[in-house]
Amino acid sequence: MIGIKDLSFSYGKLKLFENFNLEVPEGEVCLITGINGVGKSTLLRLIAGALHPAGGDILFDEKIGRDPRRKIGFISDILSLYESLTVARSIDFHMSVYNLSKYDNSLIRHTKIGLDQKIKDLSTGQKTIFHLSLILSTEPEILLIDEIIHSIDAYLRRLFLEQLIQLQSERKLTILMVNLNFHDIEHIVERVILLKSGTIAVDEKIDDLKAKVKKNHLSNATPNRSCSIPDRLLRPLRILRLSLSRQAQRQNRGRGCGPEPDRYSRRFYRRRVCLKKRFSIH
Numbered sequence: 001m002i003g004i005k006d007l008s009f010s011y012g013k014l015k016l017f018e019n020f021n022l023e024v025p026e027g028e029v030c031l032i033t034g035i036n037g038v039g040k041s042t043l044l045r046l047i048a049g050a051l052h053p054a055g056g057d058i059l060f061d062e063k064i065g066r067d068p069r070r071k072i073g074f075i076s077d078i079l080s081l082y083e084s085l086t087v088a089r090s091i092d093f094h095m096s097v098y099n100l101s102k103y104d105n106s107l108i109r110h111t112k113i114g115l116d117q118k119i120k121d122l123s124t125g126q127k128t129i130f131h132l133s134l135i136l137s138t139e140p141e142i143l144l145i146d147e148i149i150h151s152i153d154a155y156l157r158r159l160f161l162e163q164l165i166q167l168q169s170e171r172k173l174t175i176l177m178v179n180l181n182f183h184d185i186e187h188i189v190e191r192v193i194l195l196k197s198g199t200i201a202v203d204e205k206i207d208d209l210k211a212k213v214k215k216n217h218l219s220n221a222t223p224n225r226s227c228s229i230p231d232r233l234l235r236p237l238r239i240l241r242l243s244l245s246r247q248a249q250r251q252n253r254g255r256g257c258g259p260e261p262d263r264y265s266r267r268f269y270r271r272r273v274c275l276k277k278r279f280s281i282h
Contacts, residue, residue, distance in 0.1 A: 001026050002047060002142065002174065007056035009039075009046060016042055017198045019056070026061060027172035029164075029188055031179060034195035040178040041077065043195075044144045047176070048074040064141055070098075073135035077146040079127050083120035087113060087130065094134050107133040110159055125152030129160060136167070143167075145177040149185065164188060 007020040016039040024030055032040050045051040047058060049069045060068045082090060091103050113126050122130065128148055135143070143164075149157055165188055167173050179185055192209060194202035 001061045003059040005057045008054045029175045030191045031189045038195045071141040073140035074144045088115040125156035142174045147178045
């Protein structure tokens with residue numbers, strides 16, 4: 001379990017959190033979302049121990065041990081890997097630091113990562129998968145994932161998420177992730193927390209949020225003020241409604257028809273068509 005009590009933190013005169021409280025039960029998969037600059041990544045860094053709060057406490061279950069950092073895996077949006085090392089030397093260095101006797105390379109075997117490749121030559125997606133494999137070798141109890149999923153391609157993103165699902169089913173990891181694109185991770189998230197102005201604006205179980213979406217049939221247009229749902233819930237509910245409609249479209253197409261086209265590829269294609277029409281390019 002993660003318990004945050006009366007947390008306070010600021011960057012200089014910019015105050016992000018004051019008397020902030022949050023509890024995350026063991027084995028829960030939690031999505032932390034909100035607009036840019038609200039403190040999502042900062043909250044993960046505070047939990048990981050990379051930042052120190054000005055006040056309050058961050059408490060962990062007793063089985064985590066005296067040094068929680070040894071049982072916390074943190075994948076930041078800025079990957080911290082030694083770029084000059086090869087993959088093999090990076091693995092050896094990681095094993096020596098954490099005193100590990102073995103390293104499971106089954107995850108990186110699914111990618112085109114060679115042991116003789118230098119880290120700097122890997123793509124962002126390959127670095128993310130490799131970083132995840134290093135973290136999992138330490139058998140963490142808590143996994144913190146910053147907004148990195150959207151920056152990797154469709155195949156590696158699917159591989160990344162499938163590994164999370166497998167870990168959750170086998171080891172009941174506590175997972176906190178930051179992501180603005182709910183569509184990618186809706187099938188593994190159990191709880192949604194929306195941050196606003198240093199406080200929790202929305203804290204709902206995913207099934208409850210989906211039930212509210214189906215019940216109220218919210219539209220993308222300006223909402224009716226007589227609606228029974230508070231304004232603070234409208235934005236995440238619209239996002240969920242859009243995700244549900246996309247999920248229905250995928251089911252209608254059938255799951256045996258090959259992989260889903262990457263949304264970035266579709267966006268690029270639409271832009272290219274528009275440019276061709278505008279400048280008469282053939």
